[in-house]
Amino acid sequence: MGVESVPRYWRERRYRYRLIGSECKKCGRRYYPPRKVCLNCGSRELTEVKLAETGRVLSYTTIRVPPRGFHEYVPYVIALIELDDGTKLLSQLTDVNPEEIKTGIRVVATFRKVREQSEDGIIQYGIKFKPI
């Protein structure tokens, strides 16, 4: 986590709020979070792109021992998700009990609170996923 920082949170907001990633103009591969150099072909020509909002769960787990700042939310589920446009990312699954999750279930993006920077700090938001 490092020190709680407002600017560090603020500069990523567009990407975190709206699932905006990168697409390589040369090979077409998509990434989240956005990047400057393509991992696949090395090209530096990447554009911002709005990623698909639906996908499926590749793997998941329930976090029971939290890091700092997530104490109030435990237990919560994190998952590796593959969006319908091929982008893979890591996020939380919400509105679901761990027993209801299976690998492969379809999920849709939803805007949620991630945590607070301490009780009197700013609120951090992001995209989580819930079962369709």
Add this chain to the structure above:
Amino acid sequence: MKTSVGVGIVGYGAYIPIYRIKDTEIARVWGRTRVPIEEKAVAGPDEDTVTMSVEATKYALRRAMIDPKEIGAVYIGTESPSYAVKPSATIIAEAVGISDEILAVDMEFACRAGTTAMQNIIGLIASGMIRYGLAIGADVAQGRPGDELEFTAASGAAAFILGKAEESLAIFEGSSSYATDTPDFWRREGEYYPRHSYRFTGAPAYFKHIIDASKALMSELELRPSDFNYVVFHQPNFKFPLRVCKMLGFNIEQAKPGLIVNSIGNTYAGSSLIGLAATLDVARPGERILVVSFGSGAGSDAFSIVTTDLIEERKARAPLVSELMSKRKYIDYAFYAKFRRKIRMR
């Protein structure tokens, strides 16, 4: 109040959290034997007024089919903003892709703040200052544990994108607003839960303002209750809206589609607007709806809305209120207390 230029609803959306707690469960913990409604919607631990508003707005955008960047104003009416000081409107705007060139503001007037936002947006569009505007009514209402209000205070949001009448699925025929200094429900700075004045919130507050606003509107538009297909009132519980219905001369059939409090509770600034969304979900073209909100403190906004041919095709583009209501997960009082931060952590 009428506008010189026609203004209407271009898109609408509602959002109801998935969690529900039964009133009998709350009653179990606090020793009550009679409950005012069946169950209420509870925001999850990662939800707040901003997150619910974003989801409702996304649904409204689906129905409106406009580029978010064309929205010129974002007004959110709520009494439970995510911050005491820092606008929710700007976070919502960023989250749905609305541009920086907007008039954005949070408004407070208890449960009528959503319709008050709507009044303001109507004015901005009618004046030609903006092309489209977004009005949201949303709350994660908190009730003092064990108090009457805890049985009904619920979470929900509704978003309305307004624009010119020609592009709308429903058009505003006229509106009226009524406000007096009536302290029936309030919350002081630094207090976690609100207070209310029990039976005083009835006749001098809820009934007076709704009746006066409704009568003023119907008089100006020369309309009678029978001219309306539907009526939607603010719903603090099941009894009040039905009683005011009778008092004004409406019948229960007109109120049914918009009467959702028994299943989701009182979503405060979302209440009458979610009721309106539920009514639009079933309305056919050419039908007239009366919507009257009530906010403690106190005031009411009343609107007469007539649907157009565009309603059928637009409503199908996003989840109906009935679909949102059918997605439910029941929680007990322990999880309810955990989710709604009623447990002391420090």
Add this chain to the structure above:
Amino acid sequence: MRRVFVVGTGLTRIGEHWDKSLRDLITEAILMAIDDASISTKDIEAIYVGNMSSGYLQGQEHLGSLVATWLGVPGVAACKVEAACGSGGAAFHQAYLAVASGLYDCVVASGVEKMTDAITSDVTSALIMADDQEYVAYMGATFVGLNALVYRYYMEKYNVRQEKIAAFSVHCHKYAKLNPYAQFRREVTLEEVLNSPMVADPIHLLEAAPIGDGAAAVILCSENFINRLKLKREVEVIASTLATDSISLYDREDLTTLKATRVAVEKAYKIAKVSPRDVDVLEVHDAFSILGVIHLEDLGFARKGEGWKLIEDGEVEVDGKIPTNLFGGLKARGHPIGATGIYQVVEITRQLQGRAGKCQVSDPELGLAQSVGGVGGTVVINLLKRVR
């Protein structure tokens, strides 16, 4: 490139050292290594200190200068080397390069981690610093959680039951019992492992490396140095390789393989002109039981999806085909993050020297130590050979 030899090893017991600070631990380990080598502190020309979290947990950076000061040799070349949980391996790699390059004749490769100064949630926060902070840690992922994602994926892909993988923990504890420096010196049963509390499904507490303090050090030197001081020529580093992979799991091609292991080990085998069959003793980075199994496959000792068979068939035992983690591994010997990679080299060295006591492999010639940072974001392979 010159030849590089290991002439001394030192280590502290791993555990909750309430009365010893980070500087106490590292000094203890390095002095022990210096004494073990029969050299003096004045012979040291460079010190590499592997550590992951001194900044976050102790607020202490500049470990190179700190350690040089505390050893009484300010003036030598020294710096901290960080590669998450592979910091120890990476520090060893830097030390190897220092001698092999010809610039230094005698250097210290060390590692230290003081974890028990902090409460669990702070350690949890420190460990996830091994992955992307802005989009992985941001969503509340923990290091155990990331490994749990791999574990579940592996079980479903290869249709392997959890018991087969959890058995790796049982194996580690069996041998830690014989290791006086281990954090846990008692055996555990498979049932105990599977009944232990769930940390992040499906990882049980007894499948995860513990939190503990420790420090270890080895002295690396050139052939010149050995001749000059007339030291014993016993163990040589015949290859040291380091490879990275994308830092986050979502960029990986196959969740059940650590590509960095494959890249680093293939290069090491090529440099040393050996193959997996030639390895006599092995230390793998089993931060979690699933990793232990995956490493056995990626290092070339089993086919993908079949690593667990080596445990079931007893091939990882002291008298098996590929004796593995005979001092307890990360699970039972312990895992003071930045020090672990050095502990592994100490253990391989002592096996090759015949000093392994009750867990001595019979006449080993070639040992392999694998140190891993993050979930395979960095892998270091160190191949050591007995010199006759």
